[in-house]
Amino acid sequence: MFIRDSWYVAALSSELDEKPISRMILGENVVMFRDSQGAVVAMADKCPHRGYPLSLGTVVDDQLVCGYHGFTFDCSGTCVAVPGQDRIPSRADVRIYHLVEQGCWVWIWMGRGEADLAKLPSTPWLTDKENWSMVSGVAKIDAPYGLLVDNLMDLSHETYLHNGSIGTPEVASTPIEVEVDDEAHVIRVYRHMTSVECPSFYSRTTGLEGKIDRWQDIEYSAPGFYLLHARIAPVGQPPLPDGSDDHAFHMKIFYGLTPSTKDIVFDFWALSRDFCVGDTEIDTFLQTMQTGVVQEDVDALNILQARSLTEIEPTEVSIKIDRGGLAARRVLNSLAEKELDGYSVEQGERSTLNV
Numbered sequence: 495m496f497i498r499d500s501w502y503v504a505a506l507s508s509e510l511d512e513k514p515i516s517r518m519i520l521g522e523n524v525v526m527f528r529d530s531q532g533a534v535v536a537m538a539d540k541c542p543h544r545g546y547p548l549s550l551g552t553v554v555d556d557q558l559v560c561g562y563h564g565f566t567f568d569c570s571g572t573c574v575a576v577p578g579q580d581r582i583p584s585r586a587d588v589r590i591y592h593l594v595e596q597g598c599w600v601w602i603w604m605g606r607g608e609a610d611l612a613k614l615p616s617t618p619w620l621t622d623k624e625n626w627s628m629v630s631g632v633a634k635i636d637a638p639y640g641l642l643v644d645n646l647m648d649l650s651h652e653t654y655l656h657n658g659s660i661g662t663p664e665v666a667s668t669p670i671e672v673e674v675d676d677e678a679h680v681i682r683v684y685r686h687m688t689s690v691e692c693p694s695f696y697s698r699t700t701g702l703e704g705k706i707d708r709w710q711d712i713e714y715s716a717p718g719f720y721l722l723h724a725r726i727a728p729v730g731q732p733p734l735p736d737g738s739d740d741h742a743f744h745m746k747i748f749y750g751l752t753p754s755t756k757d758i759v760f761d762f763w764a765l766s767r768d769f770c771v772g773d774t775e776i777d778t779f780l781q782t783m784q785t786g787v788v789q790e791d792v793d794a795l796n797i798l799q800a801r802s803l804t805e806i807e808p809t810e811v812s813i814k815i816d817r818g819g820l821a822a823r824r825v826l827n828s829l830a831e832k833e834l835d836g837y838s839v840e841q842g843e844r845s846t847l848n849v
C-alpha cells in the first residue's frame with residue numbers, strides 16, 4: 495500500500511506552465527498547471543462527465559475546459575459550466591490537491607484530510623539563491639519505490655556503480671553510523687571519510703586536488719524526502735568549535751521519492767552548493783554529471799526489477815552497510831501500519847454513522 499498522509503514531490507517547478515500536464519502519483523491521475531498569477535494548481539485528472547483526462551483540455555481565463563465536451567472547472571475544482579444547459583449537476587466537481595512550491599520543486603499532499611503543513615519538508619537551500627546555486631531534474635524508474643529507498647540509503651554502491659564520477663574506494667570501505675528517530679520517521683546515516691581521494695565530481699567544482707576529508711550525512715524523512723549533506727574540506731580541517739565551517743565546501747543533494755504505481759517510482763533530484771554561486775559553467779557541469787549518476791541508478795534498478803519478475807524465490811543477504819536501508823524499511827512499515835489503523839478507525843466510524 496502507499497503511505498498517503500504525506501507530502502511528495504509532484505513536479506519540477508520548471509515543468510509547470512499554463513499548459514496542463516498529467517502525472518500518476520500514488521496510483522491517482524493528477525493534472526497540474528499554473529494560473530494567470532503563476533500559482534500552481536492540481537486536480538484529479540478525470541472529467542466527472544465521461545472520464546476524459548482533463549490534462550488533454552485547455553486553461554482559459556484560469557478555468558480548465560475538458561477537451562471532450564467542454565465541462566469547465568475553476569481552480570477550486572468547482573464545475574462552473576456544462577454544455578447545452580444552465581443547471582450544473584451537483585456531483586460534477588473534481589477533487590483538488592494541495593500544492594506548495596518551494597524553490598525548484600512542487601510538493602503535493604496526497605492525504606485524505608486537510609494538508610498538514612507542519613509535515614512539509616523544509617528546504618531553505620533551494621530558495622536562498624544568494625548563498626546557494628541549484629540544479630535539478632527528474633527520472634522515471636520502472637521499479638518499486640522500495641528499490642529506490644534501498645539504493646539511496648546505502649551509498650557504498652557509489653564505489654562500483656558510479657566509479658567514474660562520485661565513487662572512490664573509500665566510500666565502500668568506510669564504516670557507517672546509523673540513527674533512527676522513530677517519532678519523526680527520520681533515519682540518519684553518517685559516513686565520515688578522512689584523507690581520501692577527491693572524486694572528479696568535486697575536484698572539478700571545488701578546485702581541491704589530492705586528498706580531502708569527505709562527509710556524507712544522510713537524513714531520510716520517510717516516506718518521500720531524502721537529503722544528503724555532503725561536506726568536502728582540506729584534510730584535517732573540521733568545523734570550528736563555534737560551528738562555523740567557511741573553509742569547507744557544502745553540497746546538499748535532495749531526492750524526492752514519489753511512487754507512481756506499485757511498480758514505478760519518480761526520482762526527483764536537486765543539488766545545491768554554497769561555492770561557485772552563480773557560476774553557470776559549474777551549473778552545466780553538475781547538471782550533466784548528476785543526470786549521468788541518476789541514470790546509472792535508474793539502469794541498475796530497472797535491471798533489478800526486471801530480474802525480480804522472473805525469479806521464483808528472491809533472496810537477500812544483508813551486511814553492516816545495509817543497516818540504514820533496513821531501518822528505513824522498518825520505519826516505512828510502521829508508517830504504513832499506522833495509516834492502515836487510522837483508515838480502519840475511519841471506516842468503523844463511517845459504518846456506525848450509516849447505521
Ligand code: FES
Pocket residue numbers: 541542543544545546560561562563564565
Ligand atoms: S468527458 Fe469531459 S466533458 Fe465529457
Ligand SMILES: [Fe+2]
Pocket residue numbers: 645651652655656787791
Ligand atoms: Fe547511486
